[in-house]
Amino acid sequence: MGRLIAISNRTAVDPKARAGGLAVAVWESLKATGGVWFGWSGEIAESEHRVLHAHHDEGVEFLLTDLTREEHDGYYLNYANRVIWPVFHYRIDLASFDRDAFTIYAAVNQRIARQIAPRLHPDDVVWVHDYHFMLMADALRHTGWEGPTGFFLHIPFPAPEVFRALPEHHWIARALCAYDVIGFQAERDRYNFVQYLIDDCGGEDLGEGRVKAFDQTITVKAYPIGIDxxxxxxxxxxxxxxxxxxxxxxxxxxxxxxxxxxxxxxxxxxxxxxxxxxxxxxxxxxxxxxxxxxxxxxxxxxxxxxxxxxxxxxxxxxxxxxxxxxxxxxxxxxxxxxxxxxxxxxxxxxxxxxxxxxxxxxxxxxxxxxxxxxxxxxxxxxxxxxxxxxxxxxxxxxxxxxxxxxxxxxxxxxxxxxxxxxxxxxxxxxxxxxxxxxQDIGWWREKFLSDLSPGGLN
Structure with a gap:
């Protein structure tokens, strides 16, 4: 495996944020491979011109992008937190469905993918985290990236009839199938996603964690995250x-x-x-x-x-x-x-x-x-x-x-x-x-990355 490339909405650029959870697992692999962590800087840009801010720590490069006010409100506040979060937590009654917010959500995924793609090396392994970037693999594929790309969802994945409440459910499912490995926290989340692919997308469960949908064969498994x-x-x-x-x-x-x-x-x-x-x-x-x-x-x-x-x-x-x-x-x-x-x-x-x-x-x-x-x-x-x-x-x-x-x-x-x-x-x-x-955080990391590494994808 070459470098690990991590992509998440927030990063652990602040050393104080590396004490537990995801940061522990990702940080060790990033240090070991001289990897890169992409994410949001936490800042709102004053103009449409958004550069990547670079920081280096212990051999790891952080590349952080600002969001415009429109992106922050549409991608983060509205679609991620007022649509995906309530629906995936079975609270459809609290969702504020907004087509314009999804358009911005998709555009942010695409814009960040365009910033990342030129910096990827052929032997890199990309690991995308959480519901903010469900469209990221599809966006990266459109830039020409063909390397191993995995996605881990940290929140629940709802039952098919709840997921269908999203007006864009088919679009999101197709984009998710651009990943090579999709990881969920629990078996019921994995089951819900696979069942949706079968019922709504003509998918086929091939067994042993392999699923075929949208002419792609992907690994879909539960990888329960642990702690340090x-x-x-x-x-x-x-x-x-x-x-x-x-x-x-x-x-x-x-x-x-x-x-x-x-x-x-x-x-x-x-x-x-x-x-x-x-x-x-x-x-x-x-x-x-x-x-x-x-x-x-x-x-x-x-x-x-x-x-x-x-x-x-x-x-x-x-x-x-x-x-x-x-x-x-x-x-x-x-x-x-x-x-x-x-x-x-x-x-x-x-x-x-x-x-x-x-x-x-x-x-x-x-x-x-x-x-x-x-x-x-x-x-x-x-x-x-x-x-x-x-x-x-x-x-x-x-x-x-x-x-x-x-x-x-x-x-x-x-x-x-x-x-x-x-x-x-x-x-x-x-x-x-x-x-x-x-089944601690190290066990979780190795379990996922062993499936995502080129050998595990064969």
Whole structure:
């Protein structure tokens, strides 16, 4: 394999952004091959003339492009975040379908492809990430690029009848089939895409991850993304982790159990339903009152999008009602913190939590649950409660799997977790730990790139 060429909307040009997730996996391969990472600079251009800004770090070249205001609004805010994101998370009711926005989305993919193509070498391997660039391979092919090109979707891929809600669904599917390898987070996402190709595009499932559609034979598989498991375990023992654990420990007073959730402020995360379940916990299990403190950390996300502003207002109201109904002079049932904390601080909070709540309504993978597992004390581990609609549920079957829409069931799961005997907690945690360590971020990277490399494509 020659250089790895990574393409994603945002990059890890800031070294602080290389501590976890995608950046860990991509960064190691970029350094090893002297690769290039293309993406958006985060800046809005004042004119139509957009140059590529070059940065170099540890042998890796970053090439970053500005967006014009029209591109930012049409490609990023409108099509990516107001059309693809809600539809792929099964929220068609929140989608704002806009043909002009798709035209700009396609034009940005094509424009960036034209900037990238002259810089590609014949033996390069191109790895494109996420829903912002579903059309990228097709755009690169039109420039004459014929080298191996893979795509990984970090969010869910919806069932065919939901995907068809996109007016441009056929166009997007045809463009996706210009990739050599398409990766999804979970088997159900892979199944949904393949079934759509069969039902709507005359596709044929050839078996062993091979699919034929639009006169192309492509590899379509699930590659569940992992975390830097050992790195996060070490982070949970750091000085900043100890400090965060000590701070919240003073609030708990050594007597109360901590239940924790950490999610971006997004309607896909099931936060109103989770807050309702917390209320049901104290309704249905009076013995938990005063003995349990729930902390929900929810950094604001996409604050310019109206739906996110409405979600914040709803969460503020729910948290106030729960605390007003159940709180006491010396006890706050639900601490709701709409701000960010560092990776180390979160690791410290996970370490001392008795229960981790990861209950999205729909999620591609959700790495918080894996981080919670790796932060636990092996002698006295907490319990993971995980939504059946998170991609991670396919791997982490030893969690308490719940339907996040069933708030009574989630409340019961929290009670079960808080009263679970130590030996059962240890047994469940060991199985979760083993999976998380074995299928870590490096495993994910090698699995995908081995299929994308020229040998794997034969």
């Amino acid at each position: 498991a050992e790195g996060f375990r070490e982070a949970s023992r750091s000085a900043k982790a100890d400090e965060a654990a000590e701070r919240i420990g003073r609030f708990l007073g050594g007597e109360r159990e901590l239940v924790i959730g950490v999610d971006r402020m997004d309607y896909s995360k099931g936060l109103p339903e989770r807050f309702e379940a917390v209320g049901r916990l104290f309704d249905n299990f009076p013995d938990m009152r005063g003995r349990v403190s729930v902390t929900q950390i929810t950094p604001p996300s996409r604050s310019k999008v109206e739906e996110y502003q409405e979600l914040r207002v709803e969460l503020d109201g729910l948290a106030g009602r729960i605390n007003g109904d159940y709180g006491d002079l010396d006890w706050i049932p639900l601490r709701y913190l709409a701000r960010s904390y560092s990776r180390e601080e979160l690791a410290g909070l996970f370490r001392i939590a008795r229960v981790g709540l990861v209950t999205p309504l729909r999620d591609g993978m959700n790495l918080v649950c894996k981080e919670f597992v790796m932060a636990q004390d092996e002698d006295d581990p907490g319990v993971l409660i995980l939504s059946e609609f998170a991609g991670a549920a396919e791997q982490l079957q030893s969690a308490l799997i719940v339907n996040p829409h069933d708030t009574d069931n989630v409340a019961e799961a929290i009670h079960t977790a808080l009263t679970m005997p130590l030996e059962e907690r240890k047994s469940r945690w060991r199985r979760l730990r083993d999976t998380t360590v074995e």
